[in-house]
């Protein structure tokens with residue numbers, strides 16, 4: 175249960191090795207979050223153990239990594255049930271997993287595109303619905319979904335990723351509406367280009383930001399009760415224009 179000041183006390187991060195997901199978690203721990211569960215593909219990996227130690231040093235009292243694979247949807251119910259039963263109430267579940275991939279690879283290996291879509295969209299629908307049911311049972315909880323500005327208008331240079339994020343974003347908004355009155359809620363985060371493992375080696379886009387800056391925007395947005403958080407905030411206005419550009423113009427603007 176959130177504390178008397180509304181601060182998150184327990185968080186489950188699905189895709190718990192994500193740089194943005196970990197930055198959000200560190201920021202929540204600074205604000206008195208004490209229980210952290212990282213849902214990762216490799217709970218015993220060195221990087222996971224380092225993340226667990228780092229969060230303990232930062233002040234979290236109960237930190238554990240559990241095995242979670244977004245594509246292994248048959249296991250989601252059991253994984254989430256186990257977390258909610260062992261750790262009690264979970265205030266915040268972060269959907270941080272995601273695969274960017276390369277459009278040129280997808281063009282020649284459609285099976286790789288299917289894998290990315292399975293993780294980004296199908297996996298999130300599965301984990302999101304299981305989480306929503308647990309929120310209904312406990313009477314509260316926030317699902318924080320890392321969407322993207324790519325959901326607003328897919329670019330031709332990564333339209334498979336963009337289309338999966340558009341599906342994810344629509345799902346998250348619909349789920350948020352469906353949860354009204356149950357105590358559960360959904361918050362959609364739309365970052366622009368973030369310097370992380372995912373974008374390593376890529377040319378930065380305008381208004382590029384960092385995982386820590388996204389985390390600040392998320393914490394501020396949660397405190398204000400926002401349903402959609404843009405990071406940075408100016409992208410809300412940029413995309414209000416971008417999404418209405420005529421398609422020939424959009425193809426030029428988004429070519430990079």
Ligand SMILES: NC(=O)c1ccc[n+]([C@@H]2O[C@H](COP(=O)([O-])OP(=O)(O)OC[C@H]3O[C@@H](n4cnc5c(N)ncnc54)[C@H](OP(=O)(O)O)[C@@H]3O)[C@@H](O)[C@H]2O)c1
Pocket residue numbers: 188189190191192193194195214215216242243244245269270271272273274293320321322323364365366367368369370371372373
């Ligand atoms: N970076 C950006 O510019 C940007 C912009 C907008 C939105 N986003 C979104 O923000 C989220 C976090 O991205 P990030 O920048 O933090 O990148 P990241 O550090 O590469 O994180 C992506 C995470 O997804 C996990 N993952 C991939 N497939 C998975 C699967 N099948 N099951 C479980 N976990 C899986 C990866 O786990 P492993 O360690 O096992 O590979 C990794 O932890 C993603 O949804 C991304 O689409 C990123």
